[in-house]
Amino acid sequence: MGRTSTARERLLDAAGDLMRSRGYSSLGVAEICARAEVKKGSFYHFFESKQALTVEVVDAYWQGERTCWTDELARSAPALDRLRRLLDAMAAVQRRTKEASGTVDGCLLGNLALELSTQEPGVRARLEEIFDEQIELVAAVLAEAAAEGAVPAERATVATARAVVAQLEGMVLFAKLKNDPGVMDDLWPHTLRLVGAAAGQA
């Protein structure tokens, strides 16, 4: 109970906070334990390795973000409006982080994908599943947009959905690099072009 029962959760929270700003490789188990106020010996009671912990950090991050994705995409509104709200929400996350900490941290999933996908197969596999899920969610809303006549049916594909998520991740990269969430302000017009919607739509 008490501190013991929350130690696992505190390790996950501490690792998530540290990884969002500093990535994976520069973190050691000792530092994660110190921030979580958990003894290093206890770490391996909860997690087999830093890699195993990271898979759970990634899962927890996506669990939170997925709630945002599915909430925005499940609203009662035209499909393209819902896609726009989702992308606006992603930009809002970067703005809030900048306001709170002074720094645009980017997307933990994209950061880890580029930092370590060639090195940590367990993390890579989980990240691949998550990005595939994001692409499927976008493809589903594009199919609805096509059914509503808002985008051409031939654009309502997984390939277009992948381009939309790639554009999002590329713009997050620039926002992080410039430490300026305003870089993402253009995301919507570019996305409209990718999906082939009429200019000025949504």
Next chain:
Amino acid sequence: MGRTSTARERLLDAAGDLMRSRGYSSLGVAEICARAEVKKGSFYHFFESKQALTVEVVDAYWQGERTCWTDELARSAPALDRLRRLLDAMAAVQRRTKEASGTVDGCLLGNLALELSTQEPGVRARLEEIFDEQIELVAAVLAEAAAEGAVPAERATVATARAVVAQLEGMVLFAKLKNDPGVMDDLWPHTLRLVGAAAGQA
């Protein structure tokens, strides 16, 4: 002379090779020196810090890549053809790396931007300059495409050019994550949509 005169170059080469596959944080100066066959004491004769070395690694990487960019963009051909050749060349780099090493390494500039732009201000500033230069090169070729009537004049902007480079970096991220350079096969049709060219053009 001999080994001594090439020690600086060997340190840069070794660091570049290691960073392409493993990023920045997990590398130590000792490992870079061991791979370069240079004594650790000599490292600080050539470079003030690992960060200073990394700025030079980034410069050397972009010097090589920029030659490819300017060669492709300076050809005597319609502007959109030249842009297409540039993007094809970027995809070819990922295919060749996969064939040679079994692994898609991605783009060193994008990898480092996401791994450490919040941590190493000197590297961040140089990466920002390089991506700005890439965006300017694309904006210039879009202006030529507009003059040729191949894209609408209102799309020949820095914002569109940034979207093109963001799409490239996002697709490289997916190619690295999936260890599959084939992910980049769709890059050209998506780019045509971003720049507003007629379907089937170039």
